[in-house]
Amino acid sequence: MPTDLAPEGATPTLDTQPRRIADFATVGDALDYAAQGSRGMNFHDARGTLLRTYPYAELREDALGYARRFMTLGLKPGNRVALVAETNPDFAACFFGAVYAGLWPVPLPLPTSFGGRDSYTDQLDVMLQSSDPQLFLYPEEMESFTTDAAERREVKAMSWEKLAEQDQSDAPLPQADENAIAYLQYSSGSTRFPHGVAVTHRSLLDNLRAHGLGLKVQDSDRCISWLPWYHDMGLVGCMLSPMANQISVDYMKTEDFARRPLTWLDLISRNPGTTLSYSPTFGYDICARRISSQSKPSERFDLSRWRIAGNGADMIRPDVMQHFLDIYGEAGFQASSFCPSYGLAEATLAVSLMPPGEGIKLELVEEEKLAGGAPAPGGDDRPQRYRAIVNCGKAVEGMEIEIRDNEDKVLGDHEVGRVLCRGSSVMVGYYRDEESTAACLSDDGWLDTGDMGYMSDGYIFIVGRAKDMIIINGRNHWPQDIEWAVEQLPGFKSGDIAAFALTSDSGEELPAVLVHCRVSDPGERATLHAEIKERVRSITGISPIVELVPPRTLPRTSSGKLSRVKARNLYLSGEIQPFEIAA
Known part of the structure; x- marks a missing residue:
């Protein structure tokens, strides 16, 4: 089979290795299999220049080395390892190394432009307090940002450059258990009281399989991503899912996307295969606004092979998506490529996906009915005041969705209420927070997402966050x-x-x-x-x-x-x- 459907110098899009759709027991098993092929990760700079090719085989070798270094440091299965989630090979190798060693990696955010150093230190402080790690890893250039938080919590901290200098233990690696915790994912809830979502190997692999099946992964698919690895859509959707489904990925850093967002579209244009790429609404908005009025998108971009333009992680704005289509339709982008979705860290990632090719579908819903929980419109009369609500697709494999009122009564189609979901990929709970877990997760496994929405013929429509009302x-x-x-x-x-x-x-x-x-x-x-x-x-x-x-x-x-x-x-x-x- 040819292996040339890839940007020059990058890992191939096509491979002779038979594809398995995340049908593994543990994360380590998934990487072991991906490493038998030639696909992998590829890291690009802000202009889209390829900086580093990182096949899954090389990632596995490095990860096993880090696993043995963790053992040399005396870390035991179940210990937490906090890592600043820089988009680079070091984070990936340390993350998987922690998993191989039976540790629980905890991806932590990078600094943002808001609040400065003190605000970032405070954010790290509360996450370190919550996760209580035995080791805190960071890139060497960020040492001045991280040491204050580590000292406050008396956490052993080192750069991953220093970790690479440690000797490797020759003791056998622990036996992985599919029901054990694989990692902690911090949800985007309160900054002061963050919630560490405990994700097991089993729940992760079930969600990754549902993701791959829902997107109908093809041999010619290749993923392009700028999403941060400390967020569930970036970590699960664009790092763990491509690995477990044996897909090559081209990455650019989130901060590089913020400076040069059109590089994202350049990377997609250079891909000779078909493309999977995701973004919250604001990513599409930035690209639509950044293109010069004097520029012709068709002269710079070729978006005709963009098969899945995923959209999620926030309320989907139909006006923004239409603006993107208006701008980039001439560059070959197709409306049917849009793939709205709904998910949250507490469900590992995906709860629902729009079937590929159906694009964005809307319903006009009267504001009074949205706010009061009355039936959404089903007749021909257009309401005087309405909101366009985006269809977020159908429940992924292994997931159930129900809409309930405040008395827990299950509502019918077109009735607005609380969105609940249940499935094998729903979290086991928040780490060391039984009260918060009990507040959203029932004894029979139903997760109250905190969102409001309604069902229509098996499709879920998300209205907004209940707590923001x-x-x-x-x-x-x-x-x-x-x-x-x-x-x-x-x-x-x-x-x-x-x-x-x-x-x-x-x-x-x-x-x-x-x-x-x-x-x-x-x-x-x-x-x-x-x-x-x-x-x-x-x-x-x-x-x-x-x-x-x-x-x-x-x-x-x-x-x-x-x-x-x-x-x-x-x-x-x-x-x-x-x-x-x-x-």
Whole structure:
């Protein structure tokens, strides 16, 4: 079989090795098999230049070496190893090395632009406290960022460059157990009280198999990714799934994508095979906005072989996806390539996937019915006020989905309620947090996702997060609706607005909106402030609190989502300082 469907110098797309769709008992078994072929990982710089080819065979050899070094350091099965999740071969080898040694790797986030060094140190501190690792690994150039947090928690810390200098134990590796914990995944919940999701080998492999079957993996598939490895979509969807399904991957770092997002599309264009690549909505938005109005996408890009353009990890914005299609359709991108999905770390990753080729499908849902839990529209009358809700596909193999009301009654089609799921890939629980586990996971295995949605003919439609709901005068409002309304004003984009509720001195709930402001003229600011206030008042029926804040002020979670909870807390604490508005 030819092995030339790959960028020059990279691991091949095609291989003679028979493909197995993640039908392994443990992560180590999966890597052992992938290493028998010639596929692997490929690391590129911000311009898309290939820096390092890393076949799975070489990854396995390095991982086994690190496993024996961990044993030399005295680490025992069940010990935790925290790792800063840099997108490079060192992290991959240390992660799999920890798994081979029976340890529990704990991927930790990289620094973000918001908050600076102190904020990052605090974030590491709470995650180290939660996971209680016996070893903390990081890239050498990040030593100044990591040592403070390690010293606070009295955790042994070293760079992976130093780890590579350790002797290798000659003791036999521990026998892997498919029901043992494979790793801890920190969900994008509270930064102050992070939740470490305990993922077993069995739950991981079941989800990876469901992922591969759901995407109908083909021999000519190749994955392209810029997603961070500390988030479930990046780690599970774009590192562990390609390995377990024997797919070659081309990586660029997340920070390189932020600087040069169109390199992502360059990498896809250079791929002669068919392509799997995923992004939250904001990734497609950035690429649609970044292309120059003078440029012709068809002259630079060829996106005709992009088979699966996955979308998940946040609310899917149909207007953004349409804009991307409008821009890049001339470069061969097809609407049917869009693959909406729904998932969360507590379910390992995937809960539902849109069947390949069906693209994005919408339903127009009246806001009153969304907020009140009444049936979604089924008739021909178009509601006066509605929201377009994206179809997120069908439950993956081995997963059940139910919609329930607040009394746990199972609801029928087109009835909005709480989204619950059950399956073999649902977590065993949060690490050392029985209270939080019991709050979302029932004795019979049903996980309350914290999301709201409804079912329609076997498809799941996600409406929003239950905890983000804003209740004004007894009426429910989704913050996404308020934010979207403000975004329609000129000069705004997704992520510029955070809507939440504040309690007045009288105990009344008031809508509050923080808005990134790029206008410097005081008069123009005052006009903008008034326009936003009127726009929000028209939706909520009450005069809101509107604050204009400097660009890049609103915080995001480690996965890049807007954090409304953190924005509210920073505003109340005075850490977010709004501009003064002239009377």
